[in-house]
Amino acid sequence: xxxxxxxxxxxxxxxxxxxxxxxxxxxxxxxxxxxxxxxxxxxxxxxxxxxxxxxxxxxxxxxxxxxxxxxxxxxxxxxxxxxxxxxxxxxxxxxxxxxxxxxxx
Amino acid sequence: xxxxxxxxxxxxxxxxxxxxxxxxxxxxxxxxxxxxxxxxxxxxxxxxxxxxxxxxxxxxxxxxxxxxxxxxxxxxxxxxxxxxxxxxxxxxxxxxxxxxxxxxxxxxxxx
Numbered sequence: 001x002x003x004x005x006x007x008x009x010x011x012x013x014x015x016x017x018x019x020x021x022x023x024x025x026x027x028x029x030x031x032x033x034x035x036x037x038x039x040x041x042x043x044x045x046x047x048x049x050x051x052x053x054x055x056x057x058x059x060x061x062x063x064x065x066x067x068x069x070x071x072x073x074x075x076x077x078x079x080x081x082x083x084x085x086x087x088x089x090x091x092x093x094x095x096x097x098x099x100x101x102x103x104x105x
Numbered sequence: 106x107x108x109x110x111x112x113x114x115x116x117x118x119x120x121x122x123x124x125x126x127x128x129x130x131x132x133x134x135x136x137x138x139x140x141x142x143x144x145x146x147x148x149x150x151x152x153x154x155x156x157x158x159x160x161x162x163x164x165x166x167x168x169x170x171x172x173x174x175x176x177x178x179x180x181x182x183x184x185x186x187x188x189x190x191x192x193x194x195x196x197x198x199x200x201x202x203x204x205x206x207x208x209x210x211x212x213x214x215x216x
Binding site: 011013032065 | 118125173
């Protein structure tokens with residue numbers, strides 16, 4: 001039964017990977033990679049049960065946090081063009097942020 | 106009792122796998138990035154919750170269950186945050202969502 005769930009998650013990961021490769025905008029790719037990371041956490045947990053080594057769950061926990069930080073870092077880089085910029089109060093207000101001139105497409 | 110737990114955890118694992126597949130299919134087939142976010146939310150919430158619940162039923166009351174619940178809590182905190190940041194970034198970069206042809210951005214009928 002763990003095998004069936006593992007195969008299903010692998011297929012779903014393949015779909016997310018296809019979207020990450022096809023994605024027309026960069027946000028599609030970021031979304032697909034984020035979803036891929038979530039599925040990776042589930043896959044690690046399932047593999048731990050499949051091979052009777054529940055220690056894998058620690059790796060899954062770390063992976064969940066790294067995935068989140070990676071997504072936020074990529075989005076911050078896209079918005080500010082620099083990871084060193086302190087985001088500050090205007091980083092999520094929408095219209096007041098220092099919008100770099102970005103070419104569409 | 107053990108058989109009952111096994112059956113319950115298999116049902117949860119299968120349902121979680123099905124939701125993961127549905128989310129992946131939506132991620133692949135939906136037309137624009139906002140619709141794809143909606144599909145990816147299925148994987149992040151129901152798929153994760155059902156699979157982790159199925160695994161926790163297999164593990165019983167042990168340390169493994171605590172780790173599983175911690176993973177679930179991390180994912181439930183981080184995935185809405187990153188999806189919010191992604192939607193915000195996409196909207197601010199000028200990407201408009203697909204709309205029905207006779208509606209404007211607030212859902213009002215166009216005149």
